[in-house]
Amino acid sequence: MTTVLTSASPLTAADRCDRCGAQAYLRVVLLSGGELLFCAHHGRKFEPELKKIAAEIQDETERLTSVPASDSEDER
Numbered sequence: 384m385t386t387v388l389t390s391a392s393p394l395t396a397a398d399r400c401d402r403c404g405a406q407a408y409l410r411v412v413l414l415s416g417g418e419l420l421f422c423a424h425h426g427r428k429f430e431p432e433l434k435k436i437a438a439e440i441q442d443e444t445e446r447l448t449s450v451p452a453s454d455s456e457d458e459r
């Protein structure tokens with residue numbers, strides 16, 4: 384059994400960017416206790432700002448590039 388960090392549950396397709404509504408690949412836990420979700424695009428865009436206010440940044444953008452080539456059925 385591996386230890387699971389309670390604050391770092393994986394992001395899912397149901398997690399949406401707070402800015403544009405795209406699928407979120409970054410979860411930012413704020414020092415103030417809140418939480419923000421960003422897509423890869425906005426995560427990168429706001430990263431310098433986020434680093435100042437974040438207690439923790441969970442970055443799953445690597446999943447974007449490591450997605451195995453799948454059938455194009457859910458390509459929209």
Ligand SMILES: [Zn+2]
Pocket residue numbers: 400401402403404405421422423424425426
């Ligand atoms: Zn976005």
